[in-house]
């Protein structure tokens with residue numbers, strides 16, 4: 001039956017893993033895992049010749065016996081089927097605690113198709129075929145984080161069973177029964193307590209891993225591999241921090257679960273449990289339940305939001321007749337005795353408000369933990385304390401209380417920090433103890449966190465049953481229509497309330513009855529492991545590099561951009577639905593997409609840090625990811641095609657015009673052309689309105705005619721001097737230029753290609769760097785070779801260079817010209833590794849990284865790549881940033897200018 005379902009999903013192209021309904025961090029997977037093929041990306045591994053694969057021992061070992069090649073004989077980098085690949089690559093680990101079961105599981109995704117011709121010729125050219133490009137066929141995949149209540153362990157077992165997580169990666173897709181000897185790594189007391197249950201229900205054994213070991217391994221991994229994993233929380237304000245890897249140890253790890261462990265961590269695997277307390281999360285939940293009759297932890301936490309602890313706690317002022325005890329520095333509002341007022345003989349439990357009880361209890365426990373943590377930090381002279389465990393729950397008040405205690409007692413010497421994956425440390429550590437995953441070798445640039453469609457609704461909630469397929473996902477979104485209107489309506493961000501001095505928070509900072517109880521809780525996304533990503537090697541200093549220009553930590557910026565994205569949605573949905581033929585199915589998916597994306601936006605409006613430290617680039621990428629989640633592969637496909645055709649039709653005239661100019665005029669005209677053509681941007685509201693007013697070519701002409709120097713940022717003269725020299729002195733041309741191209745149509749055809757042609761003419765190799773996946777109307781690396789081929793019909797320079805670059809393998813060009821190839825520098829196309837209108841240069845494709853090695857000029861084009869991101873980026877080589885600013889607010893803010901102003905920013909290498 002399971003196989004049948006999988007088969008059906010495969011045909012429909014449906015997510016095999018499905019969606020876990022109601023899980024905070026559950027992911028959508030468009031990866032057809034149901035396919036057994038494993039990809040060895042062109043690394044020229046010896047296995048192709050029958051010799052053994054050589055790998056470092058920390059990498060997954062592959063069993064290549066009986067390997068079968070699954071493509072044509074002439075295909076140089078074929079897909080390989082590994083029928084005997086070991087089944088026991090487990091991909092689930094558990095932390096079964098006193099209160100919660102935490103699951104970390106892995107789903108593999110297929111390597112990208114390697115059979116595209118562009119990639120093959122490029123690999124030869126860039127030497128990628130000689131082992132330059134690493135390949136981790138097993139490791140590439142996704143890590144999911146899920147939790148269940150321990151008392152509902154059956155739900156957890158059902159979940160594991162429904163996803164077949166207890167079976168090896170390969171055996172899931174075979175008919176063989178689950179391996180009798182299969183084991184799952186598990187930590188926490190429940191690994192002992194529930195061994196028999198797991199054997200009985202799932203037929204698997206639990207391989208016990210030491211809990212402290214796992215906590216430390218999990219924390220060390222997160223702090224090293226996840227950007228901005230840690231954050232401080234003071235007086236209602238979260239601030240994400242990047243810990244320097246070389247300055248991480250020693251630190252105190254305080255895990256607040258049912259009970260509390262305090263661990264001094266000195267390095268990887270080097271730690272000592274120095275203290276703990278029995279007054280922990282279980283105490284709050286247990287006592288709280290007894291005293292308030294709450295049915296769930298969330299309810300108890302929610303009550304605390306509306307509480308006033310002064311009716312329960314005895315304050316210094318209560319004892320001192322309303323006065324401070326200033327001699328020893330205690331303000332009147334400081335708690336002298338938690339629950340001290342409940343000694344009153346006149347009142348019984350029912351005379352106290354449950355809200356107040358919950359708050360007093362929360363404060364009592366948090367202060368106590370904070371104080372013991374501080375004393376241990378003092379004892380071992382530790383400056384940093386990281387708090388983990390699910391007691392924290394990203395709850396603002398809990399974190400403020402802990403932070404306050406640490407700061408107060410240490411006089412600001414020690415600092416409390418929190419972790420976004422707070423409760424998953426142990427489970428992650430257990431997962432990492434499968435040595436074959438090699439997870440601990442992964443680096444920060446190889447991980448991408450994504451937030452699937454369910455995230456805004458489920459927050460930190462315990463999940464329900466898993467969702468099977470796209471259809472279920474859509475129905476799920478539809479069901480939320482009711483709830484959706486509630487969550488979609490923008491909610492003002494929580495005002496930051498102050499404290500009243502020593503220990504005297506008057507009221508909880510996070511309020512709001514309409515929102516979920518855990519509105520302030522943070523979401524944990526799905527971690528995509530992409531081992532092929534690399535840091536762009538030409539960044540001047542990757543440590544100082546920050547891709548985003550606009551800081552969305554500024555609430556007014558966040559609100560503005562969330563609104564922009566929200567307003568743009570109807571138009572985008574129209575385009576997306578049309579791109580899929582406008583069918584009823586497409587409309588239904590379009591609706592679900594709009595709902596899902598609006599919910600993300602509303603969630604961020606409600607809690608700006610819900611998804612961690614987000615920049616505008618992340619928001620724009622999230623929109624694209626969300627489209628892909630609902631299987632909109634390329635929403636602007638036909639628009640791109642139409643604009644490409646219209647632009648290619650006038651390209652020959654442009655070449656004639658350019659060729660009639662002297663060198664200097666031509667260079668200026670080319671740069672003007674790039675700026676003018678950048679007006680074709682379907683992501684800008686203003687531009688989309690403009691397109692109703694004329695044909696593509698009319699708008700292009702109008703835009704070019706309006707180009708008046710000086711531009712708002714105008715370094716053209718310096719650039720010209722580098723290109724053409726001055727005072728009769730010529731300069732050597734650049735060796736290789738990387739052109740980060742932007743939009744389809746006029747932008748690429750009439751803007752960037754003519755500029756590329758000029759560079760080629762001057763003897764500079766040109767690498768066109770384009771998106772790996774569609775985003776808005778951006779041109780992709782897959783689409784470029786055809787566009788170049790068309791353009792090359794009208795231009796010898798482009799033709800020869802494209803041939804030399806292997807772009808015209810089977811295009812219309814006559815083969816006699818192959819001898820001329822050597823006379824031309826090559827024109828190549830590489831993919832950048834992303835599918836967003838912006839680019840984060842810390843995470844680029846390995847082919848771009850390889851192409852960058854010989855480059856000495858970078859040209860970044862368009863608003864997304866050179867304004868929203870990288871405006872302030874510095875490089876090891878010359879860099880030119882070209883964009884038309886198609887947003888009034890951005891123009892005012894960044895260049896004190898106006899919409900349609902242009903930027904030509906040249907930064908010579910220093």
Ligand SMILES: Nc1ncnc2c1ncn2[C@@H]1O[C@H](COP(=O)(O)OP(=O)(O)O)[C@@H](O)[C@H]1O
Pocket residue numbers: 096097098099100101149188256257258259280281282283284285297298388389390391392393423462
């Ligand atoms: N949904 C929940 N149900 C129960 N407890 C929760 C929930 N969310 C957070 N908690 C808090 O988290 C604590 C458990 O934290 P956790 O780190 O999972 O520890 P353990 O491994 O001991 O279960 C509970 O004692 C409670 O205070």
Ligand SMILES: CC(C)(COP(=O)(O)O)[C@@H](O)C(=O)NCCC(=O)O
Pocket residue numbers: 564568620678680681682683684685686742743776837861862863864865868886887888
């Ligand atoms: C998404 C974009 C960065 C794409 O711009 P491009 O890189 O194509 O020049 C841009 O369209 C944008 O910032 N749009 C939102 C702003 C607006 O609609 O005004």
Ligand SMILES: [Mn+2]
Pocket residue numbers: 681742743776777778837862864
């Ligand atoms: Mn674009």
